[in-house]
Each structure stands twice: as structure tokens, then as C-alpha cells.
Amino acid sequence: MNERPDFDNMSCPLPLLDHDTIQLAHGAGGRLSAELIEKLVLPRFSSTELDKLEDQAVLELPPGRVAFSTDTFVVDPIFFPGGDIGDLAVNGTVNDVAMSGAEPIALSVGFVLEEGLPLADFHRILCSMEQAARTAGVRMVTGDTKVVGRGGCDKIFINTSGLGVIPAGVSLSAASLRPGDAVLVSGTIADHGMAIMSRREGLSFTADIQSDTAALNGLVRALLDSGAQVRALRDPTRGGVATTLNEFAAASQVGIELEEEAVAVHDQVRGACEILGIDPLYVANEGKLVAVVAQQDAEKALAAMRSRPEGAEARIIGRVRAEHPGVVAMRTTLGAERIVDMPVGEQLPRIC
Amino acid sequence: MKYLAEFRDPELARALLDEIARTVTRPWTIMEICGGQTHAIMRHGLDQLLPDAITLVHGPGCPVCVTPLETIDRALVIAAQPGVIFTSFGDMLRVPGSRDDLFRIKSRGGDVRMVYSPLEALKLARENPDREVVFLAVGFETTAPGNAMAVRQAAAEGLTNFSEITSHVLVPPAMEAILSAPNNRVQGFLAAGHVCAVMGTTEYEPLAARHRVPIVPTGFEPVDILRGILQTVRMLESGEHGVVNAYGRAVRTEGNPAARAVVDEVYTVCDRKWRGIGTIPRSGLRLRDEFAAFDAERKFAVGGINPEEPAVCIAGEILQGLKKPPECPAFGTECTPLHPLGATMVSSEGACAAYHKYARKGLL
Known part of the structure; x- marks a missing residue:
């Protein structure tokens, strides 16, 4: 799942350049800009379209409806256990495209670099983007790099846009849930958010928490190919599984009931959540999807997800019901029932 | 997971619920003091699983809730000043003052930072000798030792650019106020386990004796809470009063003497206003005079800010267990x-x- 570039073998060696850090001139369009693009960026993202260095990529797409998505990545820290801003930017947009049922084909990438960013850091990010794109089977077809003065951004911001083609017969929608449908999640929750937060909070005992950043298009393909009747897919990033399910419940005007026992959380993640006073249902994931499938296809869908490494820990976590439309509820391990509400804002560590 | 799953064990919880149901013969109203307990009760749905005869009412033990409006307003004025690094626990950032909250001050350019411990604020003060670092020291007896330690450490190091807005509150005077109110309906207490872990349990003995109530130091996991409730119900049913500890794995009779000593060295008891409730005598902690140099309200001369609490909500009655939110x-x-x-x-x-x-x- 979390395949990382192999720096020890120098499979992705840093080319020799005149500077150690990003200079304003790297974005000025002159010799330094050209050198940055040619020596650092292009070798990582080589594709027929990109190598032409035109102002745009011209693509031939297979027939079908096109899914198109964009996302901007500003994560701090830029390197974290299990990944970095680079593979996050690739996987995030691949997943947003894939959640429509589309096969992602091409990505664009826009960098905003802060003056002074170590070139070695930029290069490391490029290498992990290359690896992530290769794993997901998408091409980088167009891109842009800008440099801003110190303080103009925080080290590096990355925008990626992606497009893919939806196969004939696939039609997924958050508004198509029906009572009786099964709700599945493709593995443990809250790994990414707690990897980031525990790094920010400096919680030493949480060193093992890894981000789950991963491309999910293979998992989506396996799910759709299984023949299970899939109603809706979404990757529960910001706001976590709770937010995704609330969006589903509102869009379809159905109720959703979760089983607390069925929701899997790694021990270390749960420990960090407890200490910070944070509910894992609201924490971001970057390599998980929530699937709603027709009742009779629940086991089939579960088997299809578990056949893939990124879905090995998939679970059925709840079901759709006609009662309490628009509201997500949870049957607690003790057998009581409570609301799982939309979050109000960012979750904040509590006082005591 | 170890040391958590055991205290959320459904079978153990069910056994305790059955035992509570067997023990209870008439209606009882029990207050859980701490907001952390309230949230655990609601999150795990314990209130739905208890016999109807038991009514849980929710106490004043939410430090964010009871921090007076004037403290928030004074904090906002300080946080907005250039040259200040304003630090706070996360959940104080969203609390509205009369017009603003700390998030809004930050969005307008204030340097407001969330810290996990006052010692992080102290570190910021060391690293930024040309800036004033202010920490919003709120909370009950639980957070007081850490906040006192930061002041003591700053004094020992001679750090002159560190100060605290001190607005600590104490649990026993609030319980006294609740029990003395003519319309009180609380018959027994689940005392706040982590407050007792610091302060011990002896200060609750006179309260329990004077008002003839059971006071049961209780933890925060479902099994802990149910044990606390069972103990309280047993005492109520048999007409006993006194202090019985149901959180033995964290609470000792004498508390944590080292933590108590540092609190006593740095802070002294004072009258304190509670948001929504009003002033309760001898219910707060303030910096001792010898540590006045670390008093941010004095340093920034914001003591004159005394806003009126808008009378729009019944938070005061809720914090005293007189009413429930719905x-x-x-x-x-x-x-x-x-x-x-x-x-x-x-x-x-x-x-x-x-x-x-x-x-x-x-x-x-």
C-alpha cells in the first residue's frame, strides 16, 4: 500500500544543480526555471504529452462520460510517517476521480514553491509523486511551477487536477441510497489524520502511526467488476467517515445506522484519539473509501474489496434505513443508540 | 486496546447495569461533576441503559463553560496586541467573548497558538525573548499543577516575557453551592476522577458529612462510570453518606502530593466568578503576590474589562443540575x-x- 521511493538505492538521485534551495529566479522563466523543469521535474513525470512542453496537453480519451476533479494540498508537515505531500497530492485526486467509478487517466500538477525550499526536499516530493502516479497508472500530462517569496506560502503547495472516463453502465450517486443497503468501509479509519496530528502535537508514543495515503482506483475497479450493485462511493478525507455518511444520508434522505463494534481503528490511533479527545469517526483518511451497496450484494462487495491489499481490512459497518432520514446514528458497543452528527469545525484537543 | 478495552467491555458493563437495576428501589438524582463524564455518558449512551429511576444531571465541571466572560474578553484584548504570542489549550480557541473569539483574532493577524501543555508556552518564551508569551491558564484542579509548574519554572529561569491569565476554579466550593441552593435536587455525586487524582478525596469528607450525601470519585470509561453509579446507588438506598472511591486505579486518598505542593506554592485561593452561575466564594485560584510579575492581566492592564453576561441562556441552571439541555x-x-x-x-x-x-x- 504505502510504497515509498527507495532513496537508499538512489533510484531517484538528485541531479546536480547550481543551488541547494529554491530561488525566486527558479520561477522567473529564465535559465534557472528551465533548468529546474528539465533536470528536476521532467525526468520524474515523463509522458508523451508533457515531453512536448506545449502550453497544454492534448488528449485522446476513450468513449464515455468524463470525470474531472481538482484538489489543492497544503499539508503541514510536508513529510509525515507513511507519506508526504507529493503522494498525497497524486492519490487524493486519483481517488476523487475514481469515486465516480471512473478509471483515472491523466493528472495536471501545479506547484507553488516558497523561496528557500531545499531542492532536495522538492526532489524527494517529485520522486514520491512519480512513484504514486506509476502505482495508480495515471500520466502527468501538464503542469506549472511558481515560486513565491519567503513567507508567501508554507514551503510547498501542490494543486492536482485529474480526469478519467466512466465505463458504460456505471452510475454512482450519493443520492441513490435505499433502505436496506449495506455500508462498507475499506479498512481502519483515522490513520492519516492522526499521523499528521500526532506529529504536530509531538506525541512520542504515536511514532508508529502511518498515514494510509494510497490510490484507490484499483479497489474501485475490483468492486465494480465484482458485479455488486454499488450505489455510491466516497473517500472520507477531511471530516472523516462521519461527514461522508452525513452527506450520503442528506443527499438520499435516508437514515444510516452504524455498528460501533464494526468500525476498525488501529490501537495506536485510538490511543492518540483518546488522549487528544478526538473521535476517530471525524478524522481524515487518505486511502480509504466508503461504499454503499445493495443489501443482497454486501458479501460479494466485501469479498471483492478484501481481495485487494488496500481493502484487506474492509468491513461492513452499518446499513441504510428508512427511519430518521438525513440522520446518521450509531449503535454503541453497549447497545445504546446515539447520533453521529456533522462536525462543526476543526476538532480541537481538549483541556483535560 | 490494553487499559481501555477492559473499561469499555460490554459484558462487564451489562453486569453492572443489571446490578444497578437490582439495587435501585426508588428514584434518585445523581450529578456527574465532570464534563468528560457527561460526554462519555452521552457518547456510549449510558443514560439510555440505566433504570428510569435514576436521573443523571450534569455538573459544572466543564472548564471552558465556566470560564467567565471577562477572562475571555481580557484574553482577546491581550491576544490582539502586536508583539504577543498568545497560547491556549485547543478548546478555548472557539469560545466566544462579547464580540470575538481567539480564532478571529488570529485571522486578523494575532499570533495565537494552540499548545498541548503550558510548558510548550514556556519554550516559546525562551525561543522568542523579544516577544511577550501569554498562556491562558484555565481549568480545574486537574490543569492547575502544570500551569503552576510553568510559572515556577519561568521564575526560576528569570524569564520576564512569560505570563499567564489565571482563571482556575475549584470543584468542592461549586458542590457546596449546588448543595446549599434551596432548589437543589442532587442526592449524590460522581466526583471528578482526575480532579481527585490530583487533590485526593479528604476535602470531600466535610461536604459529604454536612449535606449527608454520597460522594463517589469516578472515572471516565463506561465501566468506571457504571461502577461509580452503582456505588452511589448502594449508598443512597442504604441511607449512607460519605466518600467512597470508585476510581481506585487513579485516585489515592492523599492525591498527588507533589502536584498539590506546586499548586500551593504558586497559587492561592480566591473568590471566583463562574460563567452562567456567578461568584462563588473561595472557588478559584490566583497567582500568589510573589508571582505577580507573571500575571498577564496586571502586565497588560486589562483588569478594567468587566463585560455583562447576556441573559439569553439557561447555562447557569444547567451547570447547577437544575435543568437539562432539552x-x-x-x-x-x-x-x-x-x-x-x-x-x-x-x-x-x-x-x-x-x-x-x-x-x-x-x-x-
Whole structure:
């Protein structure tokens, strides 16, 4: 799942350049800009379209409806256990495209670099983007790099846009849930958010928490190919599984009931959540999807997800019901029932 | 996971619930003091599983909720000043003052930072000798030792650019106020386990004796809470009063002497205003005079800011266990976590926020 570039073998060696850090001139369009693009960026993202260095990529797409998505990545820290801003930017947009049922084909990438960013850091990010794109089977077809003065951004911001083609017969929608449908999640929750937060909070005992950043298009393909009747897919990033399910419940005007026992959380993640006073249902994931499938296809869908490494820990976590439309509820391990509400804002560590 | 799963064990919880049901013969009203307990009760749905005869009412133990408006307003004025690094625990950032909150000050350019410990604020003061670093020291006896330690350490190091807004509150005087109120309906208490872990249990003995109530130091996991309730119910049913510890793995009779010593060295008891309730005599901690140099309110001369609390919500009655959140006409309509009218809806540990989050009536 979390395949990382192999720096020890120098499979992705840093080319020799005149500077150690990003200079304003790297974005000025002159010799330094050209050198940055040619020596650092292009070798990582080589594709027929990109190598032409035109102002745009011209693509031939297979027939079908096109899914198109964009996302901007500003994560701090830029390197974290299990990944970095680079593979996050690739996987995030691949997943947003894939959640429509589309096969992602091409990505664009826009960098905003802060003056002074170590070139070695930029290069490391490029290498992990290359690896992530290769794993997901998408091409980088167009891109842009800008440099801003110190303080103009925080080290590096990355925008990626992606497009893919939806196969004939696939039609997924958050508004198509029906009572009786099964709700599945493709593995443990809250790994990414707690990897980031525990790094920010400096919680030493949480060193093992890894981000789950991963491309999910293979998992989506396996799910759709299984023949299970899939109603809706979404990757529960910001706001976590709770937010995704609330969006589903509102869009379809159905109720959703979760089983607390069925929701899997790694021990270390749960420990960090407890200490910070944070509910894992609201924490971001970057390599998980929530699937709603027709009742009779629940086991089939579960088997299809578990056949893939990124879905090995998939679970059925709840079901759709006609009662309490628009509201997500949870049957607690003790057998009581409570609301799982939309979050109000960012979750904040509590006082005591 | 170890040391957590055991205390959420459904079978153990069910056995305790059965035992409570067997023990109870008539209606009892029990108050859990701490907001953390309130949230655990709502999150795990314990209130739905208890016999109808037992009514849990929610106490004043939410530090964010009871921090007076003037403290928030003074903090906002200080945080907005150039040259200040203002530090706070996370859940104070969203608490509205009269007009603003710390997030808004930050968005307008104030240097407001969330810290996990006051010692992080101290580190910032060391690293930024040309800036004033201010820490918003709120909370009950639980957070007081860490906050006192930061001041003592700053004094020892001669750090002159560190100061605290001290607005600590104490649990026993609030319980005394609740029990002395003519309309009190609380018959027994689940005392706040982590407050007792610091302070011990002896200071509750006179309270229990004077008002003839059971006071049971209780933890925060479902099994802990149910053990506390069972103990309280047993005492109520047999007409006993006194202090019986149901959180033995964290609470000792003498508390944590080292923590108590540092609190006593740095702070002294004072009258304190509680948001929504009013002034309770000898219910707070302030810096001792010898540490006045670390008093941010003095340093920044904000003592004159004394806003009036708007009389729009019933948070005071809720914090005293006189009413429950759904009894407020504004609950869930005018007053929501997004647009809170009172502090109990703001804090993640506030009773109104807990009800809104987990158990809005009519939704399930």
C-alpha cells in the first residue's frame, strides 16, 4: 500500500544543480526555471504529452462520460510517517476521480514553491509523486511551477487536477441510497489524520502511526467488476467517515445506522484519539473509501474489496434505513443508540 | 486496546447495569461533576441503559463553560496586541467573548497558538525573548499543577516575557453551592476522577458529612462510570453518606502530593466568578503576590474589562443540575454548536454540546 521511493538505492538521485534551495529566479522563466523543469521535474513525470512542453496537453480519451476533479494540498508537515505531500497530492485526486467509478487517466500538477525550499526536499516530493502516479497508472500530462517569496506560502503547495472516463453502465450517486443497503468501509479509519496530528502535537508514543495515503482506483475497479450493485462511493478525507455518511444520508434522505463494534481503528490511533479527545469517526483518511451497496450484494462487495491489499481490512459497518432520514446514528458497543452528527469545525484537543 | 478495552467491555458493563437495576428501589438524582463524564455518558449512551429511576444531571465541571466572560474578553484584548504570542489549550480557541473569539483574532493577524501543555508556552518564551508569551491558564484542579509548574519554572529561569491569565476554579466550593441552593435536587455525586487524582478525596469528607450525601470519585470509561453509579446507588438506598472511591486505579486518598505542593506554592485561593452561575466564594485560584510579575492581566492592564453576561441562556441552571439541555427553549433551534448562545453549547465538554451531538430529541 504505502510504497515509498527507495532513496537508499538512489533510484531517484538528485541531479546536480547550481543551488541547494529554491530561488525566486527558479520561477522567473529564465535559465534557472528551465533548468529546474528539465533536470528536476521532467525526468520524474515523463509522458508523451508533457515531453512536448506545449502550453497544454492534448488528449485522446476513450468513449464515455468524463470525470474531472481538482484538489489543492497544503499539508503541514510536508513529510509525515507513511507519506508526504507529493503522494498525497497524486492519490487524493486519483481517488476523487475514481469515486465516480471512473478509471483515472491523466493528472495536471501545479506547484507553488516558497523561496528557500531545499531542492532536495522538492526532489524527494517529485520522486514520491512519480512513484504514486506509476502505482495508480495515471500520466502527468501538464503542469506549472511558481515560486513565491519567503513567507508567501508554507514551503510547498501542490494543486492536482485529474480526469478519467466512466465505463458504460456505471452510475454512482450519493443520492441513490435505499433502505436496506449495506455500508462498507475499506479498512481502519483515522490513520492519516492522526499521523499528521500526532506529529504536530509531538506525541512520542504515536511514532508508529502511518498515514494510509494510497490510490484507490484499483479497489474501485475490483468492486465494480465484482458485479455488486454499488450505489455510491466516497473517500472520507477531511471530516472523516462521519461527514461522508452525513452527506450520503442528506443527499438520499435516508437514515444510516452504524455498528460501533464494526468500525476498525488501529490501537495506536485510538490511543492518540483518546488522549487528544478526538473521535476517530471525524478524522481524515487518505486511502480509504466508503461504499454503499445493495443489501443482497454486501458479501460479494466485501469479498471483492478484501481481495485487494488496500481493502484487506474492509468491513461492513452499518446499513441504510428508512427511519430518521438525513440522520446518521450509531449503535454503541453497549447497545445504546446515539447520533453521529456533522462536525462543526476543526476538532480541537481538549483541556483535560 | 490494553487499559481501555477492559473499561469499555460490554459484558462487564451489562453486569453492572443489571446490578444497578437490582439495587435501585426508588428514584434518585445523581450529578456527574465532570464534563468528560457527561460526554462519555452521552457518547456510549449510558443514560439510555440505566433504570428510569435514576436521573443523571450534569455538573459544572466543564472548564471552558465556566470560564467567565471577562477572562475571555481580557484574553482577546491581550491576544490582539502586536508583539504577543498568545497560547491556549485547543478548546478555548472557539469560545466566544462579547464580540470575538481567539480564532478571529488570529485571522486578523494575532499570533495565537494552540499548545498541548503550558510548558510548550514556556519554550516559546525562551525561543522568542523579544516577544511577550501569554498562556491562558484555565481549568480545574486537574490543569492547575502544570500551569503552576510553568510559572515556577519561568521564575526560576528569570524569564520576564512569560505570563499567564489565571482563571482556575475549584470543584468542592461549586458542590457546596449546588448543595446549599434551596432548589437543589442532587442526592449524590460522581466526583471528578482526575480532579481527585490530583487533590485526593479528604476535602470531600466535610461536604459529604454536612449535606449527608454520597460522594463517589469516578472515572471516565463506561465501566468506571457504571461502577461509580452503582456505588452511589448502594449508598443512597442504604441511607449512607460519605466518600467512597470508585476510581481506585487513579485516585489515592492523599492525591498527588507533589502536584498539590506546586499548586500551593504558586497559587492561592480566591473568590471566583463562574460563567452562567456567578461568584462563588473561595472557588478559584490566583497567582500568589510573589508571582505577580507573571500575571498577564496586571502586565497588560486589562483588569478594567468587566463585560455583562447576556441573559439569553439557561447555562447557569444547567451547570447547577437544575435543568437539562432539552428543557431550554433555544436548544437546537436558536442555539447550536455553530451559533452558540451560551458556554455549555460551545465547549466539546459542555452538557448542551453533548446533548446536541449525541442525543437530539426527535431525531432518532
